[in-house]
Amino acid sequence: xxxxARVIAxxxxxxxxxxxxxxxxxxxxALIYYHFKDRAGVLRHTLEFISDRAxxxxxxxxxGAGAYDARQELEQSxxxxxxxxxxxxxxxxxxxxxxxxxxxxxxxxEDLARASLNxxxxxxxxxxxxxxxxxxxxxxxxxxxxxxxxxGLSMRWLSGALPLAHARDLMREAVSVEIERLGxxxxxxxxxx
Amino acid sequence: xxxxARVIAxxxxxxxxxxxxxxxxxxxxALIYYHFKDRAGVLRHTLEFISDRAxxxxxxxxxGAGAYDARQELEQSxxxxxxxxxxxxxxxxxxxxxxxxxxxxxxxxEDLARASLNxxxxxxxxxxxxxxxxxxxxxxxxxxxxxxxxxGLSMRWLSGALPLAHARDLMREAVSVEIERLGxxxxxxxxxx
Numbered sequence: 001x002x003x004x005a006r007v008i009a010x011x012x013x014x015x016x017x018x019x020x021x022x023x024x025x026x027x028x029x030a031l032i033y034y035h036f037k038d039r040a041g042v043l044r045h046t047l048e049f050i051s052d053r054a055x056x057x058x059x060x061x062x063x064g065a066g067a068y069d070a071r072q073e074l075e076q077s078x079x080x081x082x083x084x085x086x087x088x089x090x091x092x093x094x095x096x097x098x099x100x101x102x103x104x105x106x107x108x109x110e111d112l113a114r115a116s117l118n119x120x121x122x123x124x125x126x127x128x129x130x131x132x133x134x135x136x137x138x139x140x141x142x143x144x145x146x147x148x149x150x151x152g153l154s155m156r157w158l159s160g161a162l163p164l165a166h167a168r169d170l171m172r173e174a175v176s177v178e179i180e181r182l183g184x185x186x187x188x189x190x191x192x193x
Numbered sequence: 194x195x196x197x198a199r200v201i202a203x204x205x206x207x208x209x210x211x212x213x214x215x216x217x218x219x220x221x222x223a224l225i226y227y228h229f230k231d232r233a234g235v236l237r238h239t240l241e242f243i244s245d246r247a248x249x250x251x252x253x254x255x256x257g258a259g260a261y262d263a264r265q266e267l268e269q270s271x272x273x274x275x276x277x278x279x280x281x282x283x284x285x286x287x288x289x290x291x292x293x294x295x296x297x298x299x300x301x302x303e304d305l306a307r308a309s310l311n312x313x314x315x316x317x318x319x320x321x322x323x324x325x326x327x328x329x330x331x332x333x334x335x336x337x338x339x340x341x342x343x344x345g346l347s348m349r350w351l352s353g354a355l356p357l358a359h360a361r362d363l364m365r366e367a368v369s370v371e372i373e374r375l376g377x378x379x380x381x382x383x384x385x386x
Contacts, residue, residue: 152345
C-alpha cells in the first residue's frame with residue numbers, strides 16, 4: 001500500500017499500472033491480483049492506507065490534552081494536513097487524485113464518500129467539544145465546510161498556487177470563523193431569538 | 194477549445210490526445226499544432242476558454258442590478274457554479290482536472306495561478322461592494338476561502354459525494370459567515386478595539 005501511494009503521488013491514479021506497483025513493492029503481479037483482486041481493489045486499499053496514515057499524523061501530540069484543549073486539538077488536526085513533509089504531500093496528493101478520478105470512474109465513489117463522512121464526523125465531534133450546546137446539524141455543516149475547504153486549499157498548495165504558510169493562515173482563520181458562528185447560533189437559540 | 198473541454202471532461206486531462214481532439218473538432222492534427230504549438234498550448238487555451246465561459250454563466254441575470262444587490266450578485270456568481278447543466282458540469286470537471294494535473298505537471302501552474310488570482314479578485318471586489326469599509330487584506334482572505342471552498346465542494350459534488358442542493362446550501366451559508374465576519378472586523382476597527 002505504501003508503494004501504491006508512492007506510485008500514485010508520482011504520476012497520478014491514471015499512471016498506476018499493476019506491473020509498476022509490483023516492481024515498486026518487489027513482489028509479483030500475481031501476488032497483487034491474489035490479494036486485491038483487481039486495480040479497483042488496490043485503489044480501495046490505498047484509500048484505507050492513506051486515511052489511517054492521515055489520522056496518525058494529524059493526531060500527533062494529542063492524547064495528553066485536557067478538555068480545555070479541544071480547540072487546539074481541532075486546529076492541530078486540520079493544520080497538520082499542511083506540512084512540508086514527504087509523507088503529508090504524498091498523502092494529500094493521493095487523496096486529491098482518488099477524489100479527482102472518482103469523477104470519471106464510479107468504482108471508488110462509495111468508499112470515498114464513506115471516508116469523507118468519517119472525517120467530517122471526527123471534525124464535527126471536535127467542534128462539539130468546543131461548542132457543547134450547538135445543535136448537531138450546525139456542527140455537521142461547519143465540519144463539512146472545514147473539510148471541503150481543506151481539500152480546496154490542499155489542491156492549491158500542492159499545485160503551487162498557494163504558499164504553505166498562507167494556506168495554514170486561511171485554514172486557521174476558517175476554524176475561528178466557524179467556531180464563532182456556532183457560538184452565536186447557540187446564543188441566539190438559548191435566548192429564543 | 195469547446196472540443197478540448199469536452200474531451201477532458203469525458204476522460205480527464207491525462208486522456209487528452211491531440212489526435213482525438215482533432216477528430217472531435219473535425220480538423221487535422223497539423224492545424225492544432227499550428228495554432229497551439231503543443232499539448233501545453235492546447236491546455237492553456239482550454240483554461241482560458243472555460244474561464245471565460247464560467248464568467249458568462251455566473252454573471253447571468255446580473256447587470257441590471259443596483260448597488261443594493263451586491264450581496265445577491267456575489268451569491269449568484271458563486272452558486273451558479275453548482276447547476277445540473279452539462280456546460281457547468283463540464284466546466285467544473287475541466288477546471289478540477291487542470292488543477293489536479295498541475296500537481297504533476299508544472300507547465301500549467303502559472304496560468305492556473307493567474308486565473309485563480311483573477312477569480313479571487315473578482316470575489317473580493319464583490320465583497321468590497323457589500324462591506325465598503327472592510328480592509329483590503331480581509332476582503333482578499335475571505336475571497337480566497339470562498340473560492341477554495343467552492344473548488345472543494347465542486348469536487349465532492351462532481352464525484353457524487355455531495356448532493357447538489359446541499360453543496361449550494363453550504364456555499365450560501367459560507368458567504369453569509371464571511372460577510373458577517375467582515376462586518377464584525379470593520380466594527381471592531383472603527384471602534385478602535
